[in-house]
Amino acid sequence: MAKILMKGNEAIGEAAIKAGCLHFFGYPITPQNELPEYLSKRLPQVGGRYIQTESEVATSNMIFGAAGVGVRVMTSSSSPGISLMSEGLSYLAGADLPVVIVNMMRAGPGLAGILPAQSDYAHATRGTAHGDFHLLVLAPSSVQEAVDLTMLSFELAEKYRMPVMLLGDGMIGQMMEPVSFPETEVGPPMQADDWALTGCRGREPRLVSSLFLDPVELNAKNHERFARYAVVAQNETRYETFNCDEPYDILITAFGVMSRVCKSAIVALKEQGVHVGMFRPITVQPFPSAALSEAIGKARRVLDVEMNMGQMLVDVQLAAKGRVEVDFLGKCGGLTPSIEDVVEAVYDSLTKAEGGG
Amino acid sequence: MRKIFSHTEGMITEPMHYCPGCTHGIIHRLVAETLIELDIRERAVGISPVGCSVFTYKYFRCDMFQASHGRAPAVATGAKRCRPELIVFCYQGDGDLAAIGTSEIIHAANRGEKITCIFVNNAIYGMTGGQMAPTTIPGQRTSTTPGGRNVADDGFPLKMSEILAQLQTPGYVARVSMHSPAEIIRAKQIVKKAFEYQVRNTCFSFVEFLSTCPTNWGLSPVESLNWMKNNMLPYYPLGEHKVPEPGKGGTE
Numbered sequence: 001m002a003k004i005l006m007k008g009n010e011a012i013g014e015a016a017i018k019a020g021c022l023h024f025f026g027y028p029i030t031p032q033n034e035l036p037e038y039l040s041k042r043l044p045q046v047g048g049r050y051i052q053t054e055s056e057v058a059t060s061n062m063i064f065g066a067a068g069v070g071v072r073v074m075t076s077s078s079s080p081g082i083s084l085m086s087e088g089l090s091y092l093a094g095a096d097l098p099v100v101i102v103n104m105m106r107a108g109p110g111l112a113g114i115l116p117a118q119s120d121y122a123h124a125t126r127g128t129a130h131g132d133f134h135l136l137v138l139a140p141s142s143v144q145e146a147v148d149l150t151m152l153s154f155e156l157a158e159k160y161r162m163p164v165m166l167l168g169d170g171m172i173g174q175m176m177e178p179v180s181f182p183e184t185e186v187g188p189p190m191q192a193d194d195w196a197l198t199g200c201r202g203r204e205p206r207l208v209s210s211l212f213l214d215p216v217e218l219n220a221k222n223h224e225r226f227a228r229y230a231v232v233a234q235n236e237t238r239y240e241t242f243n244c245d246e247p248y249d250i251l252i253t254a255f256g257v258m259s260r261v262c263k264s265a266i267v268a269l270k271e272q273g274v275h276v277g278m279f280r281p282i283t284v285q286p287f288p289s290a291a292l293s294e295a296i297g298k299a300r301r302v303l304d305v306e307m308n309m310g311q312m313l314v315d316v317q318l319a320a321k322g323r324v325e326v327d328f329l330g331k332c333g334g335l336t337p338s339i340e341d342v343v344e345a346v347y348d349s350l351t352k353a354e355g356g357g
Numbered sequence: 358m359r360k361i362f363s364h365t366e367g368m369i370t371e372p373m374h375y376c377p378g379c380t381h382g383i384i385h386r387l388v389a390e391t392l393i394e395l396d397i398r399e400r401a402v403g404i405s406p407v408g409c410s411v412f413t414y415k416y417f418r419c420d421m422f423q424a425s426h427g428r429a430p431a432v433a434t435g436a437k438r439c440r441p442e443l444i445v446f447c448y449q450g451d452g453d454l455a456a457i458g459t460s461e462i463i464h465a466a467n468r469g470e471k472i473t474c475i476f477v478n479n480a481i482y483g484m485t486g487g488q489m490a491p492t493t494i495p496g497q498r499t500s501t502t503p504g505g506r507n508v509a510d511d512g513f514p515l516k517m518s519e520i521l522a523q524l525q526t527p528g529y530v531a532r533v534s535m536h537s538p539a540e541i542i543r544a545k546q547i548v549k550k551a552f553e554y555q556v557r558n559t560c561f562s563f564v565e566f567l568s569t570c571p572t573n574w575g576l577s578p579v580e581s582l583n584w585m586k587n588n589m590l591p592y593y594p595l596g597e598h599k600v601p602e603p604g605k606g607g608t609e
Contacts, residue, residue, distance in 0.1 A: 023439050049438055053431075054464035061428035061461070065435025068422055069402065069443065073435070091425050197420035197436070199400035199443055205369075207414050209423035 003178040008143045008168065009034035009076075011179050012102060013042060015150035016074050020187025021100070022048030023073045025062040027055055029081045030114045031170050032104035036076065046186050056081040060088020067097040068208040070196025072154060072189065076102035078170075079120050080111060086129035089163055093133035094210025096225070098157035098190070100150070101135075102166045104173040107334045115334025116170025118256060121311035124167050125285040132222050134229055136164045136236070137285040139255045143177035149282070151182075158190055160232050167284060169256040169307055171336075233286035240280045242266065244295060248277035250349050251299035253292070253316045255281050258307055258336065265342035276346055284312065292319040301353040302326040303345055307336055325352065367392040369418050378571035378578025380535040381409060381477065385416050387545045388446070388475055391552050392419060401444045402436055404429040406458075408450040409483040427458025430465035433472040444555055446473040452482045455491040455515045462517070466561050469526045473555050475548070476517060479568040480589060487573030491515045494592050499573070514592065518565045522599035529554045529562040530599040535569070536586045540595075547597070560601045567593055 006014070013035050016024070024043060026036040040050040053059040059075050066073035077085065082103045092099055105120045107113035124137045136156055140146040150166055157164040197206055212218035240259075243266050244251075254262045259280040266276045279295045281288050296302055296316075301324050304316045310328045317326050329345040331337050337345075364370060367389025375381045392398040398419050405413035407426035414421035424432045429447035437445040454462050454476050465472065481499055482488040488501040492514045496505040506514075522530045529551055533544035544566065551562035567589050569581035576584055 025435065051434070051438055051468075054460055058428070058431040058434075058461055058464065061425060061431035062435035062438075064424070064428075065404075065422065065432035065437075066439045067435075068432070069436045069440045071439035073439065087425055088428075095423075197402045197422065197443075198440065199402065200418075200420050201399035205418055206420050207423065208421075209414065211411065211423050 001180045001183055003180045005176055006143065006179050007034055007174065007176050008146050009104065009173040010038040011143050011147050012076070012150045012166065013038040014181060015147040016100070017042060017046055017048070017186055018181050018184055019072070019151040019154040020189060021072045021074050021154060022046060022186070023066050023071055024048070024075065025051045025053050025059050025066070025073065026075045026077065027053045027059055027081060029078045031106055031116070032076050032078050032102065032173050034173065035102065056084035057087065060085035060092070063099045064088055064092055064095070064097060067092070067099045068095070068197050070190060070192030070198060074100045074102065076104065078104045078106045079108050082120060082123065089135065090129035090131050090133065091210050092163045093135070094131060095208050096161040097163065097208070098161055099163050100153045100157055100166065101163060102168065104168045104170055106170055107332060113334045116174070116257070116307065116336070117332055117334060118169045118258065118307040118311070119332065120167070121284060121306070121308060124165055125287070133225065134285055136160065136162055136232060137167050137283065138164065139167045139282060139284050140172055141256050141259050141280065143172065143175065144179045146172050147179050147181065156236060160228055162228070167256070169258070171257045229286070236283060237286050237288045237291070238282035239288040239291055240282060241295060242278040242280070243270070244277035244279070246275060248275045248298065249300045249353060250276045250346050251295055251302050252276055252278040252305060252342070252346070253302060253312065254278065254305045255284055255312060258305055261337060261339055262305055262342055265339045265346065268339060268343055269346055274346065274350065287315045289315070289319045292316065293321065296320050296324060299324060301349045303329060303349045305329045305337055305342060305345070308332050327352070365389045365393055367398055367418055368416050371415050373416065374412055375409065376572040378569065378581060380566070380568045383535055383541060384475065384477060384566050384568065385413070387541070387548050388448070389417060390545065391549045392417070394549065395552055395556060397444045397552065397556060400442060401446065404432050404445070404447045406447070406449040406453040408453045410448055410450055410477065411484070413448045427453050427456070428461055429453070429458065430461040430470070430472070430474060434465055434468070434470050437470055437472050441471070444552065446475060446552070448475045449477070450483070451478045451480065451490045451492040455517050463521070466521045466528055466563065467524050467526050469528065469561050471555050471558055471561065473551050473562045474564070476563065476565045477568045478517070478565055478593070479570040480514070481570045481573050483570045483573055487570070494588055497588070516593060518563070518598045521563055527560045527601040528599055529560055529601060531563070531597045532565040532567065532593060532595050534567040534585070534590060534595055536567070536582045554601065
């Protein structure tokens with residue numbers, strides 16, 4: 001299919017339809033409004049339904065109901081709205097329901113700002129809500145990748161029966177880039193015949209629940225879920241490396257749009273004779289620790305660059321296993337480290353690697 | 358010998374966890390009988406709340422969700438909008454529906470979701486041990502209002518039926534009571550009517566049951582029924598508070 005120029009938020013909406021998602025529930029919040037607006041127009045055209053909710057609390061429970069009756073469903077929001085969905089995310093994970101949640105991150109904490117940020121990495125990957133569970137979290141760095149990962153999100157959510165989050169750093173939603181979509185008009189419906197609540201005609205009644213008062217049963221349930229997470233980590237961990245084929249002194253780690261700034265800095269540094277590689281996790285949960293660990297093993301020092309105060313930094317430090325130091329460059333509040341900022345930080349790291357710091 | 362009363366096929370023969378004298382069991386039965394009489398059990402999806410009726414899913418012989426506290430109408434909205442052929446009902450208590458879930462019930466009703474909500478109001482939090490509910494009546498003693506509900510501090514109890522009845526969106530809203538066999542028979546007719554509105558895809562339907570909590574009220578089952586009759590009925594008037602107007606909304 002020919003490429004068309006599209007805003008990230010709208011492209012994600014179209015990708016959802018291509019993936020066969022015909023139901024969307026959401027509450028307005030900047031900077032993701034173009035996504036629900038696009039779907040409010042498009043979904044009725046393809047026989048789907050758009051429902052504007054009274055709150056993100058309600059949203060997260062509406063998608064619980066939608067997924068529970070075996071229907072492919074999506075919502076989107078941004079940082080403060082995702083906080084309000086936390087309760088629902090825990091129940092969705094506890095009931096093993098497949099849903100896709102888009103978080104177009106803005107600056108935090110509190111109401112903070114509406115400009116792009118990577119402020120919710122920790123919330124998405126670890127501290128999502130109460131209880132033992134993970135989301136599967138995908139972090140795109142371009143509009144095309146957002147489209148591809150949106151479609152993949154539904155596939156993975158249903159394959160592993162878990163909520164999947166598309167973690168975009170604000171800019172992904174707002175910028176326009178050329179994208180192409182599969183030829184399919186609307187994907188096939190979700191297959192959930194063996195567990196969904198569709199009325200008990202011809203079978204025993206079913207239950208969708210996260211309540212297990214028997215400790216032995218709950219313990220077993222959580223162990224089963226984490227065994228599934230281990231399979232996800234084994235099969236679905238995704239990452240990209242840049243300029244890592246040749247020897248490098250410094251390894252940059254970055255995710256989402258930040259990685260593109262870092263790539264430009266690496267190209268500029270190469271012209272100055274400085275060898276820098278980059279490692280970009282695409283799945284930030286599960287985190288590609290083993291591959292990153294291997295890449296760090298070839299570096300003298302690591303520079304982690306994020307649009308926050310250092311949230312992925314912890315995962316990078318764990319992968320470094322104390323072998324090398326990990327420096328950090330971060331800006332937040334809606335600011336993005338520039339190419340010049342990254343270049344300067346790489347020189348700082350080099351100086352420290354050579355014993356100057 | 359002729360059998361004149363038996364178990365309803367709408368319920369599972371599981372011993373209930375409810376306290377002696379609690380009217381949840383009767384309300385369950387009225388809903389379950391309705392599922393059978395309207396022949397909708399096999400396309401019904403019920404939603405159990407958080408509170409005393411959290412285990413509702415163990416008793417209804419139909420597909421069930423267990424929802425988070427107060428969110429049953431949101432779960433019901435998701436289910437019904439995605440599969441309109443299902444008959445979706447919520448079963449909620451007063452803390453669940455009238456405190457933590459106030460937003461969800463008002464907006465589900467206001468959107469005119471074609472769902473049926475069963476609201477059990479016994480004026481107290483039962484499961485957690487008898488704390489003040491949003492529907493605790495003025496002066497009523499609870500574990501968190503040892504001197505009785507003081508309206509200067511706690512406000513007046515919420516009349517959910519009246520609140521929902523004033524919405525512009527068409528709907529069916531009724532309040533019934535469990536204090537006598539005659540009222541129970543009347544309640545059954547109203548529950549059936551509420552589900553019929555959903556079956557005909559007419560409107561949102563809501564039935565508030567005045568119920569008892571002998572354990573946390575500290576009264577015998579019979580005393581509880583009398584206390585409810587004497588203290589709750591004057592504050593919470595029974596009857597149909599709203600019926601969908603013919604020709605205005607819905608498909609009737």
